[in-house]
Amino acid sequence: MRRRERPDFFPPNVCPINAKANTFYGIMFDAGSTGTRIHIYTFVQKSPEDLPEVEGEIFESVKPGLSAYADQPEKGAESVKTLLDMAIDAVPPHLWKKTPVVLKATAGLRLLSEEKAEALLSEVKEVFEESPFLVPEDSVGIMDGSHEGILAWITVNFLTGQLSGQNQQTVGILDLGGASTQITFLPRFEETLKETPGDFLTSFEMFNKTYKLYTHSYLGFGLKAARLATLGAFNMEVVDGQMFRSSCLPKQLEAEWHFGGVKYRYGGNKEGETGFKPCYLEVLKVVKGKLHQPEEIRGSSFYAFSYYYDRAADTNLIDYERGGVLEVRDFERKAKEVCDNMERYNSASPFLCMDLTYITVLLKEGFGFRDNTVLQLTKKVNDIETSWTLGATFYLLQSLGMTY
Numbered sequence: 433m434r435r436r437e438r439p440d441f442f443p444p445n446v447c448p449i450n451a452k453a454n455t456f457y458g459i460m461f462d463a464g465s466t467g468t469r470i471h472i473y474t475f476v477q478k479s480p481e482d483l484p485e486v487e488g489e490i491f492e493s494v495k496p497g498l499s500a501y502a503d504q505p506e507k508g509a510e511s512v513k514t515l516l517d518m519a520i521d522a523v524p525p526h527l528w529k530k531t532p533v534v535l536k537a538t539a540g541l542r543l544l545s546e547e548k549a550e551a552l553l554s555e556v557k558e559v560f561e562e563s564p565f566l567v568p569e570d571s572v573g574i575m576d577g578s579h580e581g582i583l584a585w586i587t588v589n590f591l592t593g594q595l596s597g598q599n600q601q602t603v604g605i606l607d608l609g610g611a612s613t614q615i616t617f618l619p620r621f622e623e624t625l626k627e628t629p630g631d632f633l634t635s636f637e638m639f640n641k642t643y644k645l646y647t648h649s650y651l652g653f654g655l656k657a658a659r660l661a662t663l664g665a666f667n668m669e670v671v672d673g674q675m676f677r678s679s680c681l682p683k684q685l686e687a688e689w690h691f692g693g694v695k696y697r698y699g700g701n702k703e704g705e706t707g708f709k710p711c712y713l714e715v716l717k718v719v720k721g722k723l724h725q726p727e728e729i730r731g732s733s734f735y736a737f738s739y740y741y742d743r744a745a746d747t748n749l750i751d752y753e754r755g756g757v758l759e760v761r762d763f764e765r766k767a768k769e770v771c772d773n774m775e776r777y778n779s780a781s782p783f784l785c786m787d788l789t790y791i792t793v794l795l796k797e798g799f800g801f802r803d804n805t806v807l808q809l810t811k812k813v814n815d816i817e818t819s820w821t822l823g824a825t826f827y828l829l830q831s832l833g834m835t836y
């Protein structure tokens with residue numbers, strides 16, 4: 433494939449009339465376990481003293497995620513190319529060469545064999561090299577789980593204005609992906625720092641400040657991985673035709689499910705119990721004693737996204753577009769309602785009861801939140817997606833010396 437050359441419409445030092453000299457772009461791919469997403473950000477830096485401003489974002493996504501192409505890496509890379517072609521139209525040609533493009537994969541690729549993950553990433557790297565954009569070193573890779581949380585924390589606190597000026601009152605974040613889940617907050621009490629395992633604390637420099645954050649990514653505790661764990665199928669050699677059953681599924685259900693390139697057969701407890709109570713106990717086995725419970729989060733409020741948002745929206749706990757504010761007990765109430773009336777919800781996903789119960793158990797018994805802990809569910813702040821990708825782009829631009 434031929435590299436697209438910068439057309440010589442403008443002499444080197446002249447900008448198009450409507451593009452400000454201090455405007456720049458960054459392209460960040462989120463290769464998640466359930467889909468691949470492109471975020472094309474436009475930034476303006478008015479002065480070296482100010483934080484850069486996000487002027488806009490173009491967002492698009494494709495499904496399935498890269499890990500579904502474990503045995504066809506070229507096809508996986510093609511899905512990335514489709515998205516990258518959008519950036520060619522979105523970024524003015526004279527800035528192509530100055531616009532970095534990066535892809536960071538999360539838990540889906542973390543769970544593949546190194547060989548398969550590498551094959552996918554190297555095909556993607558080729559797509560980048562053939563594009564007209566700036567391809568930094570390490571432009572394609574698997575992101576460290578702790579960075580996922582930190583960068584999402586940066587995004588949310590930047591967008592809500594907590595990283596500029598004095599009097600910063602930062603907010604913690606909860607992200608529930610397909611394969612992993614993250615919790616990140618800035619501890620306020622010395623006690624928290626003392627009782628937290630060292631590898632849960634990370635110092636991070638951003639916008640000339642150092643933040644010491646509590647962050648952890650639990651691999652295998654994403655919503656879809658938790659479904660498999662509840663069914664007893666996570667990380668198992670699946671024997672052909674083997675059936676996994678759960679009290680969290682409709683009694684008569686028998687079906688197949690593909691995740692991470694493996695086919696699973698699953699179904700309801702035909703003869704045995706179903707409903708919220710037995711389901712809660714089943715899910716509890718997956719979660720109990722597996723997560724660190726920092727005392728100070730019990731009384732604070734958190735921003736929650738990804739599957740927390742999706743399942744709340746699916747069950748009308750919040751508005752799909754606008755999001756909303758919930759308490760932990762709202763998830764429990766909804767889980768009860770769905771699990772004890774599965775026949776009424778049979779047009780929705782057969783996993784709805786299990787998913788809502790898992791969210792409830794994860795929040796209450798996993799992290800140790802109270803029933804009345806407040807969760808702010810948001811997809812966007814000021815029209816910008818609340819994803820780790822914005823924080824990652826800031827970090828990238830900073831490392832390239834493009835922001836202050």
Ligand SMILES: Nc1ncnc2c1ncn2[C@@H]1O[C@H](COP(=O)(O)OP(=O)(O)O)[C@@H](O)[C@H]1O
Nearest residue numbers: 464465466467538539540609610611612654738
């Ligand atoms: N930028 C985004 N905008 C909207 N939803 C997102 C975004 N990123 C992730 N999600 C949601 O997160 C969930 C899955 O997380 P994903 O990123 O695929 O898994 P993981 O983080 O475990 O690799 C899905 O419900 C998906 O809709």
Ligand SMILES: [Ca+2]
Nearest residue numbers: 464538609738
């Ligand atoms: Ca994710």
